[in-house]
Amino acid sequence: MNSKFNYRLKSLIIVFFIFTMLFLVIFIPIINSNKKFTNYDSEAIILTPLDDSTAPIISFLQNHPSTPQWFDDINITVEVNDDDSGIKRVILSYSSQLDEYGGYRNFTMTHLRDDTFNYTIPNSIYVSNNGFGDTVTYKVYACDQAGNWKVSPINTYYMNDTINPEAIIYYPSNNSWVSSLAKFNTTAFDNGSGIDCVNLTIYNQSGSKIESFESTEPSNVFEWDTSTLANYNSSNPQFYIVNYTVRDKSTPQNINRSQIFIFIDKESPFISDINRLPCEDNATITNEIIKGTAVHGSVSSTYFNDSNNYFEIINYTDGLILMPLSINLSDYGIVYDLISSINISISARVSYSGNNTIEQAGWGIYNWSDESIFVIDNTIFNQTNDQFDNFLINNQNISSFISQGNNSRLEAFVLLNTTQTSTSFLINYLNFHILYDNNHWFSGNNFTISVWGNDSISFDKIKVHHTNITLAEINNSYISSCTINTNLLPEGKNVDINVTTYDKAGNTLYDTLTIKNDITGPDVEILSPIANYTFGESGIWNTIIPITISGSEQYSKFNRMELYINGVLQDVNEGQLGQIIETNATGQIIYRQTNSTWYKPGTYDFYWNASECIENKTYNIKLIGYDSLNNKNYFQLNATKKIFVENISIEITKPNTIVEETPFILRTTIKNYGNSTLFNYTPGLKLPSSWSYTFYNYTPNNFLYLNPNDQQEVYFKVTTSGLSRPKNYNITVSINCQIVENFTQSVNNFSTSQEITITVNDKPLYSFFENFVPLLIAIFGGIGLGVVGVLIYYKSKEVK
Numbered sequence: 001m002n003s004k005f006n007y008r009l010k011s012l013i014i015v016f017f018i019f020t021m022l023f024l025v026i027f028i029p030i031i032n033s034n035k036k037f038t039n040y041d042s043e044a045i046i047l048t049p050l051d052d053s054t055a056p057i058i059s060f061l062q063n064h065p066s067t068p069q070w071f072d073d074i075n076i077t078v079e080v081n082d083d084d085s086g087i088k089r090v091i092l093s094y095s096s097q098l099d100e101y102g103g104y105r106n107f108t109m110t111h112l113r114d115d116t117f118n119y120t121i122p123n124s125i126y127v128s129n130n131g132f133g134d135t136v137t138y139k140v141y142a143c144d145q146a147g148n149w150k151v152s153p154i155n156t157y158y159m160n161d162t163i164n165p166e167a168i169i170y171y172p173s174n175n176s177w178v179s180s181l182a183k184f185n186t187t188a189f190d191n192g193s194g195i196d197c198v199n200l201t202i203y204n205q206s207g208s209k210i211e212s213f214e215s216t217e218p219s220n221v222f223e224w225d226t227s228t229l230a231n232y233n234s235s236n237p238q239f240y241i242v243n244y245t246v247r248d249k250s251t252p253q254n255i256n257r258s259q260i261f262i263f264i265d266k267e268s269p270f271i272s273d274i275n276r277l278p279c280e281d282n283a284t285i286t287n288e289i290i291k292g293t294a295v296h297g298s299v300s301s302t303y304f305n306d307s308n309n310y311f312e313i314i315n316y317t318d319g320l321i322l323m324p325l326s327i328n329l330s331d332y333g334i335v336y337d338l339i340s341s342i343n344i345s346i347s348a349r350v351s352y353s354g355n356n357t358i359e360q361a362g363w364g365i366y367n368w369s370d371e372s373i374f375v376i377d378n379t380i381f382n383q384t385n386d387q388f389d390n391f392l393i394n395n396q397n398i399s400s401f402i403s404q405g406n407n408s409r410l411e412a413f414v415l416l417n418t419t420q421t422s423t424s425f426l427i428n429y430l431n432f433h434i435l436y437d438n439n440h441w442f443s444g445n446n447f448t449i450s451v452w453g454n455d456s457i458s459f460d461k462i463k464v465h466h467t468n469i470t471l472a473e474i475n476n477s478y479i480s481s482c483t484i485n486t487n488l489l490p491e492g493k494n495v496d497i498n499v500t501t502y503d504k505a506g507n508t509l510y511d512t513l514t515i516k517n518d519i520t521g522p523d524v525e526i527l528s529p530i531a532n533y534t535f536g537e538s539g540i541w542n543t544i545i546p547i548t549i550s551g552s553e554q555y556s557k558f559n560r561m562e563l564y565i566n567g568v569l570q571d572v573n574e575g576q577l578g579q580i581i582e583t584n585a586t587g588q589i590i591y592r593q594t595n596s597t598w599y600k601p602g603t604y605d606f607y608w609n610a611s612e613c614i615e616n617k618t619y620n621i622k623l624i625g626y627d628s629l630n631n632k633n634y635f636q637l638n639a640t641k642k643i644f645v646e647n648i649s650i651e652i653t654k655p656n657t658i659v660e661e662t663p664f665i666l667r668t669t670i671k672n673y674g675n676s677t678l679f680n681y682t683p684g685l686k687l688p689s690s691w692s693y694t695f696y697n698y699t700p701n702n703f704l705y706l707n708p709n710d711q712q713e714v715y716f717k718v719t720t721s722g723l724s725r726p727k728n729y730n731i732t733v734s735i736n737c738q739i740v741e742n743f744t745q746s747v748n749n750f751s752t753s754q755e756i757t758i759t760v761n762d763k764p765l766y767s768f769f770e771n772f773v774p775l776l777i778a779i780f781g782g783i784g785l786g787v788v789g790v791l792i793y794y795k796s797k798e799v800k
């Protein structure tokens with residue numbers, strides 16, 4: 001009853017509350033709307049004099065500035081006075097042709113002082129255009145306190161543009177040069193009335209008009225063909241006057257003008273002469289006689305005879321003279337290894353008077369191997385007209401005739417043996433024509449060329465560049481030597497170096513030199529071991545670690561690679577595994593490696609004897625490669641010697657007893673407790689005779705590695721046979737493996753095994769527990785169901 005009462009009371013309270021709120025929401029506005037507010041107009045409280053019937057007087061209505069520009073704000077001022085009641089309000093009414101309203105608009109003017117009122121019409125009324133060309137009409141209304149109104153006459157003003165436009169010639173600049181098609185890049189702009197038209201007119205220096213261009217566009221590139229006009233030069237120092245005139249759209253037009261003076265240079269610069277490489281493929285490096293110096297024998301004088309272009313050796317006594325005519329090929333940048341052949345050709349004769357007997361007039365070449373002169377022919381030049389002979393150095397004899405260790409020196413000799421005095425040996429020419437594998441690579445800053453360029457009228461500069469990479473810029477027209485940093489160039493064959501000469505009119509001429517650029521060392525790599533390698537002590541051999549290295553050069557030529565361990569080049573002993581021995585075609589040994597240096601690209605194994613290494617010490621293994629330009633590259637890694645402990649445990653899960661002759665599963669878990677990495681597993685079982693096994697989850701060699709602290713499960717399916725009962729059978733589980741860190745050992749170096757016992761019992765009866773457990777489940781299941789039923793019964797009764 002109480003709850004019902006409370007419920008009703010609560011309902012009553014809620015209804016009461018709702019109705020109260022409805023009452024308030026509906027009736028408060030109604031109550032408010034019935035309340036009257038009184039607004040007293042301020043005008044109403046001013047007493048109006050009864051005796052003012054005259055309107056205000058308006059005078060001096062003016063706009064400032066009086067002749068406005070298109071960008072001006074316009075200040076309107078006016079004087080207004082009233083004799084009796086005084087001024088109540090002054091209103092400016094204006095109409096713009098160009099603002100967005102298109103009619104009169106009214107604005108209350110501000111009382112400045114005394115009788116003066118003002119209002120400023122802002123330039124911002126022009127939204128979509130500027131103010132240029134607008135005619136604004138305006139008038140003023142004034143009202144006195146008695147309500148008498150007066151309106152002024154209408155005034156107008158015009159938004160003008162009296163500012164000159166800008167006239168700009170971007171190029172050419174004043175006093176500059178133009179080429180055959182002169183281009184004038186111009187622009188004009190005017191923020192006010194805008195550009196009406198532009199004009200570019202060219203006059204010669206006497207003032208005659210030569211050419212004129214017109215445009216209504218503000219920006220133009222005018223092209224003037226000067227092909228019929230003369231170049232500027234000292235005998236005809238003609239210049240031209242260019243007037244660029246621009247006009248805006250105002251009336252009257254505002255005009256501006258830029259003026260430049262220009263000169264014509266239509267001639268290309270002279271060719272940039274590049275001093276070519278000292279020796280290119282199939283080049284003749286000398287086309288004049290090499291002048292001899294050290295002479296064996298008695299020579300009176302040697303000189304180059306300008307009058308007949310002969311190099312003349314004069315023997316004023318008698319006997320044999322030998323004149324060496326030598327070159328150092330290195331002076332020409334020629335690398336000995338790259339020479340295919342040298343053909344030495346000579347044209348010479350003798351000159352004498354009287355009955356001279358010339359016993360020998362010939363030539364030879366110095367044999368560096370025999371340390372003697374090899375006489376090519378000792379009589380051939382014993383003629384008074386030019387005789388020709390030649391001698392070929394090729395790869396069969398080059399090592400005899402060119403001294404590698406002596407700047408690749410080659411010494412030809414001419415010899416003259418006379419019985420009389422005053423005999424001359426006259427050499428017309430001696431040429432060294434070299435077939436050369438132009439495998440001429442450059443690296444770094446080692447490349448210097450001489451360049452030359454000029455222009456007869458307006459030389460500007462010479463630029464040495466590769467595409468848009470500037471290598472050098474030379475501002476004089478003399479022959480200039482410039483060293484090129486080939487690091488700025490791409491690597492590889494056929495890298496173009498352009499030499500371009502510019503004149504000031506923009507005429508250019510270029511020449512190209514192609515070089516081969518190699519700025520990096522060979523590609524070298526240590527293929528094994530891997531970085532941060534660790535190795536251990538072998539119990540069988542001294543620790544020998546194979547280090548597999550590889551080197552190759554993709555650009556110039558591989559020179560060598562060297563393997564260092566802790567900064568020391570390693571010895572390669574006689575008979576050491578991996579020692580490089582090279583033989584020639586007849587089986588003679590021509591090279592025998594004595595240390596860890598390899599002179600040919602390829603992949604090699606070096607067998608490092610690490611037996612003396614100290615435990616827990618880290619060794620740096622570094623491979624350094626060099627190419628033929630001495631560019632260097634390296635690859636390195638660290639190896640640390642550790643004590644490796646092989647420690648394997650085998651956990652075996654197995655049936656303790658078996659009764660049936662059915663196969664059973666033997667589960668083994670192999671754990672690596674040591675710090676060495678195990679691999680090449682050979683898990684296996686040693687079983688009683690006639691038993692057999694197969695792997696259950698494992699294919700032999702389907703795993704190879706077991707890292708420290710890892711484990712691996714191997715299941716064996718064991719098939720029994722011929723069981724006696726009861727009887728204990730022994731099974732041995734064995735693991736053979738290798739230690740990765742001692743990989744060089746040729747035998748398995750770790751094995752472990754564990755023996756277990758399997759008992760085969762008689763077949764037993766069913767046990768009590770095997771029957772009792774299902775019964776217990778049945779009993780407790782029944783009791784439980786009964787309790788649930790009773791609970792359901794009582795619960796349903798309570799609800800009723």
Ligand SMILES: [Ca+2]
Pocket residue numbers: 052053054055056082083084085086144146148
């Ligand atoms: Ca008045």
Ligand SMILES: [Ca+2]
Pocket residue numbers: 161162163164165190191192193194248249250254
């Ligand atoms: Ca203007």
Ligand SMILES: [Ca+2]
Pocket residue numbers: 265266267268269455456457458459503505507
């Ligand atoms: Ca020129």
Ligand SMILES: [Ca+2]
Pocket residue numbers: 518519520521522553554555556557627631
């Ligand atoms: Ca290289």
